[in-house]
Structures are given as structure tokens and as C-alpha cells.
Amino acid sequence: MHIIVVGLNHKTAPVELREKLHFPSENIEEPLKRVTSLPQISEALILSTCNRVEIVAVTRDIREGTEEIRNFLSSYHGIPMSRLDSCLYSYDSYDAIKHIFQVASGLDSMVMGEPQILGQLKDAYSLTNKYKTSDVILHRFLHRAFSVAKKVRTETKIATSAVSISYAAVELAKKIFDTLKNKVVMLIGAGEMSELAARHLLNHGVKEILIANRTYSRAVKLAEELGGRPAVFEDITLFLDQADIVISSTGSAHYIIRSDDVVRVLKIRKHKPMFFIDIAVPRDIDPKINDISNVYLYDIDDMEGVVGTNIKMRGEEAKKAERIIEKEIEQFNKWLGTLSAVPTVISLRERFEEIRKKEVEKTISSLNGSSKIDAKALDALTTSIINKILHYPVTQLKTLDNTREGNYFVDAVRKLFDLEEK
Amino acid sequence: MNTLFFKIVLVFYLAGTFSYLLYLFKQKPRISKVATIILTSGFVFHTISLIVRYFEAGYTPITNLYEAPSFLAWAIVGVYLFIQFKYRITSLGSFISPVASILTLLSSAFSEEIGPLSPVLRSFWLPIHVILAFLGDAIFALAFCAGVMYLIQEHQIKSKKIGSFYHRLPSLKLLDDINHYSLTIGFLLLTMAMVTGSIWARHAWGAFWSWDAKQVWSLLTWVFYAALLHGRINIGWRGRVAAIFAILGFLAVMFSFLGVNTLLSGLHTYDR
Numbered sequence: 001m002h003i004i005v006v007g008l009n010h011k012t013a014p015v016e017l018r019e020k021l022h023f024p025s026e027n028i029e030e031p032l033k034r035v036t037s038l039p040q041i042s043e044a045l046i047l048s049t050c051n052r053v054e055i056v057a058v059t060r061d062i063r064e065g066t067e068e069i070r071n072f073l074s075s076y077h078g079i080p081m082s083r084l085d086s087c088l089y090s091y092d093s094y095d096a097i098k099h100i101f102q103v104a105s106g107l108d109s110m111v112m113g114e115p116q117i118l119g120q121l122k123d124a125y126s127l128t129n130k131y132k133t134s135d136v137i138l139h140r141f142l143h144r145a146f147s148v149a150k151k152v153r154t155e156t157k158i159a160t161s162a163v164s165i166s167y168a169a170v171e172l173a174k175k176i177f178d179t180l181k182n183k184v185v186m187l188i189g190a191g192e193m194s195e196l197a198a199r200h201l202l203n204h205g206v207k208e209i210l211i212a213n214r215t216y217s218r219a220v221k222l223a224e225e226l227g228g229r230p231a232v233f234e235d236i237t238l239f240l241d242q243a244d245i246v247i248s249s250t251g252s253a254h255y256i257i258r259s260d261d262v263v264r265v266l267k268i269r270k271h272k273p274m275f276f277i278d279i280a281v282p283r284d285i286d287p288k289i290n291d292i293s294n295v296y297l298y299d300i301d302d303m304e305g306v307v308g309t310n311i312k313m314r315g316e317e318a319k320k321a322e323r324i325i326e327k328e329i330e331q332f333n334k335w336l337g338t339l340s341a342v343p344t345v346i347s348l349r350e351r352f353e354e355i356r357k358k359e360v361e362k363t364i365s366s367l368n369g370s371s372k373i374d375a376k377a378l379d380a381l382t383t384s385i386i387n388k389i390l391h392y393p394v395t396q397l398k399t400l401d402n403t404r405e406g407n408y409f410v411d412a413v414r415k416l417f418d419l420e421e422k
Numbered sequence: 423m424n425t426l427f428f429k430i431v432l433v434f435y436l437a438g439t440f441s442y443l444l445y446l447f448k449q450k451p452r453i454s455k456v457a458t459i460i461l462t463s464g465f466v467f468h469t470i471s472l473i474v475r476y477f478e479a480g481y482t483p484i485t486n487l488y489e490a491p492s493f494l495a496w497a498i499v500g501v502y503l504f505i506q507f508k509y510r511i512t513s514l515g516s517f518i519s520p521v522a523s524i525l526t527l528l529s530s531a532f533s534e535e536i537g538p539l540s541p542v543l544r545s546f547w548l549p550i551h552v553i554l555a556f557l558g559d560a561i562f563a564l565a566f567c568a569g570v571m572y573l574i575q576e577h578q579i580k581s582k583k584i585g586s587f588y589h590r591l592p593s594l595k596l597l598d599d600i601n602h603y604s605l606t607i608g609f610l611l612l613t614m615a616m617v618t619g620s621i622w623a624r625h626a627w628g629a630f631w632s633w634d635a636k637q638v639w640s641l642l643t644w645v646f647y648a649a650l651l652h653g654r655i656n657i658g659w660r661g662r663v664a665a666i667f668a669i670l671g672f673l674a675v676m677f678s679f680l681g682v683n684t685l686l687s688g689l690h691t692y693d694r
Contacts, residue, residue: 175579175588178595270658273594290580294661302582 001042001137001339001402002062005096006069006088007054010110013087015189015251019215021077023048025127032133035072040065042404043138047103047124049117050191050218051110056100058137060402062092097141097332101325104145105152110249111165111193111279111300112314113158118149120192136407140335148328155324158317164307166197169277169298170204172306173245176275176296179205186210186243188236188257189250190222193279197247198226210243212236214250237261241268247277248284257285262295277303338419341401344410345394347419352386425534427471428492434464435495435526439519446516446590454512458503461519465503468496479536482549484556486537487680492529493552494679495522497560505564505600513590514600517567528680547622551615555640558611559675561604562647566672568600569665576662594661601664602654609647616640639678646671 008018023031023046035044035055043058055073059065070088074081091099099108104121106113125142128134134142153159170180177183185206187194190213198209209228212235213219219230231239240246240261250256257276266274276297278285283299290297298306338344360382364375397413400406413419441457472493475483483489502518505511575591578584591597619637620630631637650667653659659667 172579175575175593176595178593178599267658271660272658273661293663296579298582305582306584 009052021053038068104149166200183244188248191249194249442516488532491525495525555615561608565604565668569668572597572665
């Protein structure tokens with residue numbers, strides 16, 4: 001059995017495409033069921049956030065399984081493969097495990113170490129439990145991923161950067177506005193990081209949150225989650241005068257907010273200060289607006305600068321995280337390998353043989369001298385009993401090998417007879 | 423007697439300034455407490471010295487260049503202490519206390535002798551007019567300091583070079599609020615000082631307005647502050663512009679306060 005990952009993220013696909021591939025969590029059941037009913041796929045999880053859409057699956061055949069999922073993505077969303085092909089990545093086995101461990105730890109996120117993705121992965125996992133599309137392998141895999149993420153978080157400083165960026169945003173806002181009460185925040189683009197920053201600001205008493213996103217439905221969804229108000233993306237400049245703090249994080253290639261927009265809005269606002277945080281790469285907001293009086297603009301590098309996490313430090317921490325991940329992959333891979341029937345059958349036989357030998361020896365030594373029992377006959381008898389007992393379970397394990405049921409049995413056998421690797 | 427007190431005041435103010443500046447760099451709450459105690463004691467001694475001088479001289483001691491800067495310093499410290507106890511903006515002290523110290527030092531450079539009061543000044547208008555004017559000036563000094571702090575803090579935030587001052591100075595909003603309120607109150611006091619002054623002038627010099635150098639300069643600063651107030655209320659001037667205005671305005675105030683008396687001559691010049 002193999003783990004595969006097929007998907008795309010903010011690095012490989014533009015926001016327009018990511019949006020089209022989005023699976024809303026409220027009707028995730030149907031696509032999940034469709035993926036698991038694909039001939040080569042036995043377990044599946046769908047992770048769909050603003051920055052990534054990934055399907056994690058368990059398959060018998062890497063090549064065919066990957067192809068099935070790729071085709072599913074294309075046909076389910078009605079996007080031709082030619083359009084999708086260059087944006088999709090696929091990983092298997094070692095690389096797939098590594099990838100998901102990295103995603104869970106926030107190493108693959110736009111802002112390295114941001115913690116929200118872990119929560120999203122947990123949500124995605126609980127949905128697979130609800131709709132019963134995960135089993136032994138994914139259970140173990142995801143739990144492993146969660147504990148790896150926790151380990152990375154506690155043992156490296158990778159997460160502090162992201163958290164402290166939103167913290168620094170709050171602190172800067174307070175240095176500008178004194179209090180955040182009665183302040184209105186506008187989110188442009190509903191990314192992981194901006195959502196995190198928005199939550200921080202909300203915790204500090206911000207009055208209202210406006211959310212604009214290219215896909216209006218997602219703005220509505222996030223607005224519901226955060227208790228905010230959705231706004232139509234094309235109208236952001238119309239709403240801009242209401243916003244004291246603007247957090248932008250879209251995948252747009254051009255500036256969304258221009259200098260003359262801000263100049264115009266500032267007049268309407270009677271020059272009340274505005275604080276812009278642009279965490280998009282490439283940037284969403286014209287850097288020139290920082291020159292306007294009463295307007296403050298911080299891009300992602302500026303925020304990093306404030307936090308004092310330089311790239312070198314992040315690089316070192318990332319290396320540390322990679323080492324933790326490598327170790328964990330090794331362990332998980334070992335377990336995954338034992339899941340196929342052959343090694344399990346071998347260790348099962350070994351375990352039985354061990355017991356048999358011990359007991360035979362005991363019997364012979366206790367009967368020593370007084371008996372005429374043939375040691376050879378005793379050996380033959382016990383061996384054949386074991387073979388008879390093991391015959392049906394072993395054939396069963398072998399025929400069910402590499403199926404969902406089979407994995408379940410193998411796992412059970414290993415637990416029942418204490419065959420776990422020591 | 424009053425001059426002895428005055429020397430004690432000077433020592434306290436200098437020590438207070440030193441502690442406030444130390445606090446700005448060290449940021450230890452204990453230092454700020456000590457600084458507040460020193461400055462408050464200085465203020466108490468200053469009040470006593472003014473009262474003593476009032477009785478020794480027989481008139482409100484704000485008539486010459488020994489008395490006037492010291493009186494302004496007293497008003498500034500008083501206004502500041504009121505604000506610190508009310509709003510707990512300790513970092514303002516690091517900017518205000520040097521201003522008070524400089525003014526007190528300036529006083530000490532002039533003759534401390536109590537001379538005979540010019541007959542023109544023997545009027546109940548003297549304390550009313552001058553106290554209003556000095557209180558107004560003290561409040562403009564506050565706006566000046568808040569303006570300097572605003573420019574420093576704004577520069578830190580704009581340039582993204584978050585230095586040590588970033589954490590030590592209050593928020594831009596607060597500094598701008600100080601600018602706004604002190605401007606409004608200061609302008610009101612200045613206006614009242616000018617009105618009472620011209621009424622007094624009618625009695626003393628025979629005309630409400632006589633194009634005296636101090637009158638002209640006061641009018642100029644009045645117009646200047648009126649423009650800033652108008653800008654704030656109607657055009658939405660705030661922040662940096664307002665801070666720069668407040669700084670320039672206070673410099674004009676200082677000139678009409680000191681420069682006019684020392685460099686120009688006119689009806690307001692009573693001692694030379």
C-alpha cells in the first residue's frame with residue numbers, strides 16, 4: 001500500500017485556478033466518496049484551503065492511483081487536463097509522507113510556520129472520519145502528521161515568526177491608533193495568514209471586519225466564521241474609506257490598491273490614519289502610498305523586519321524542522337512496510353515457532369528419562385498443529401493483501417500477537 | 423528668601439530632567455517614579471518661591487526677564503504634572519522637563535533683584551492678563567513637545583526602522599489628541615489673554631491696539647494657531663502637518679515671549 005498526494009498550492013497555481021478547484025467543506029461528502037470509489041484508491045482525504053487543494057490517498061498502484069486522482073480533479077471541476085497539468089504536483093511514498101508532514105508543520109505555507117494550516121488539516125481529517133473514507137493507514141498517517149507538527153512547533157522557532165507577525169501587526173496598529181476599539185479591518189483575499197492576523201485583531205477588540213475575495217462565496221463563508229461582513233471584490237475601492245486597517249493577501253499579479261485610490265479615500269476620511277498590511281507576494285498595494293501622510297504601509301518583509309526574524313534564522317530553523325521530519329518519515333515508513341501481508345506472515349510464524357519451541361523444550365526436560373516419548377514426534381505434532389491453525393488466517397491475509405480490509409487485518413494481527421517492531 | 427527657593431527649584435528641575443531622560447533610555451518604572459517625585463517637589467518649591475516673592479515684591483512676580491521665564495516654567499510643569507497624573511503619559515515628561523529646565527536656567531541669567539514696579543503695571547489686570555497668557559503658552563509648550571514626539575514616532579513607523587523609541591513613545595493617535603486638545607485650550611487662553619490685554623491697554627495706554635511689537639507678534643501667533651485650528655477642524659489636518667504647525671507655533675510664541683522683549687522695543691518693554 002502506498003500513500004500518494006495530488007494537488008496544487010499557491011506556489012504552483014494562480015488564485016483563479018485554486019478557486020476553481022476548491023472543495024467547500026459543507027459538501028465534501030460526495031467528492032470524498034467518489035475518490036474512494038476509484039478502482040485503485042482505498043482511503044482518501046481532501047484538504048482544501050485558500051492556498052492549496054490536495055488529495056491524500058492510499059493506493060495499491062502509485063502510477064494508476066495518481067492518474068485516477070488527476071483525472072478526477074479535472075472531470076469533477078470541469079477543467080481540461082491541459083490547463084491543469086502544469087499546476088498539479090504529485091508525490092508518492094516517501095515524498096508524499098514528507099510533503100504532508102511539511103504542510104502540517106506549516107513549512108509549505110506562504111508565511112512559513114503559520115499554524116492555521118494544521119487546524120485545517122485536522123478539520124479535513126475529521127471529515128474523512130465522518131464520511132468513513134479514512135482507515136488504518138490514513139488514521140495512523142494523519143495522527144503522525146499532527147504529532148510531527150507539534151514537535152516542529154515546540155522544538156523549533158519556526159512557528160514564532162508567523163505568530164509574531166500577526167502579533168506585530170496588532171502592536172503596530174496600536175502604536176498608530178492607540179486603541180483598536182471602533183476600528184474597521186478590511187481583509188482583501190482570504191488567505192491563511194490574513195485570517196490569522198484578522199483573528200488577532202478581533203481578539204483586541206476591532207469593531208468590524210470587512211472581507212473581500214475574488215470568489216464571493218468564500219468571502220461570505222469567512223465572514224460567517226469571523227462574524228464579519230462580506231464585500232464584493234470589484235468594489236473594494238468603494239469600501240476602502242470605511243477601513244482603518246487593510247490586510248491584503250491576494251494572488252494578484254498587479255497592484256489592487258493604487259496610490260490615487262488612497263489619496264481619494266483619505267480625503268473622504270478627513271485624513272484619518274490608515275494602516276495597510278500587504279502580505280501578498282507579489283505585492284497587492286502600491287508601495288508609494290507609504291509616502292502619503294497619515295498612511296502607513298507594511299509589506300511582508302517589513303513585518304518580518306519588525307519581528308526581527310531574519311531569513312537566516314528561518315533557514316536554520318527550517319533545517320532543524322526538516323531533520324525532525326526526516327526521522328519521523330523513517331519511522332512511519334517502517335510501519336507502513338509492515339502492513340503488507342508477507343512480512344506480517346513471516347513475523348507471525350516466527351512468533352508461533354518461538355512459543356512452540358519453548359514449550360516443546362520445557363516438556364521434554366520435564367519428562368526427561370522417565371518417558372519413552374519421541375522428541376521428533378513431539379516436534380512434528382506441534383508444528384503441524386501450528387500450521388493447521390495458521391493456515392486459514394495466513395491465506396486470508398495474503399488474499400486480502402493491499403486492500404482496505406487487508407490493512408485492517410494486518411494491523412490487527414500485529415497488535416493481537418504483539419508483532420510491532422521493537 | 424524667594425531666590426533661595428528659586429535655586430532649590432533649579433536644582434530639582436535639573437535633577438528631574440536628568441531622571442526623565444534616564445527613564446527614556448532605561449525604561450525602568452522605578453526611575454519614572456523617582457523622576458515624578460523630583461519634578462513634583464520642584465513644582466512645590468517653585469510655587470512657594472512664587473508666593474514668597476509675591477509678598478516680598480507686593481505684586482505678581484511676572485514683570486521682568488528674571489520672573490517671566492521662571493513663571494512660564496512653573497506653568498508648564500504644572501500643566502504637565504496635571505496631565506501625567508490624569509493620563510499617565512510619563513514619556514511626555516522626558517520632553518517637557520528639559521523645556522522647563524531651560525526656561526528656569528534662562529531666568530537665573532537675569533538679575534533677581536526686586537525693582538520698583540512701573541506705574542503702568544500697577545493694575546488688577548496684571549495677574550489676569552499675564553496668567554492667561556502664560557497658561558496658554560504653557561499649553562502650547564505641551565503641543566510643541568507632543569509634536570516633536572509625534573514626528574519621532576511617525577518617522578519610526580514610516581521608515582520601518584523600529585528603534586528603541588518605538589516602544590517608549592505613546593501612540594500617534596494619543597500624541598495627535600494632545601495636539602488637538604492643547605491647541606484648542608491654548609488658543610482659547612491666548613484669545614482671552616489678548617482680549618484682557620487690549621482692555622487693559624485701553625486703560626493704561628489709552629488705546630485697545632497700539633501696534634506694539636508684542637501685540638503684533640501675539641496677533642501673528644494667534645492667526646497662526648487660528649489657521650491650524652481651522653485646518654484641523656475643517657480640512658482634516660492632523661498628524662504630521664499639525665505636529666509641525668504646533669512646533670513652529672511654539673517657536674513663534676517663544677519669540678514673542680522672549681525675543682520681543684530682548685530684541686525689539688515697544689510698550690511691553692518694562693525693564694532693560
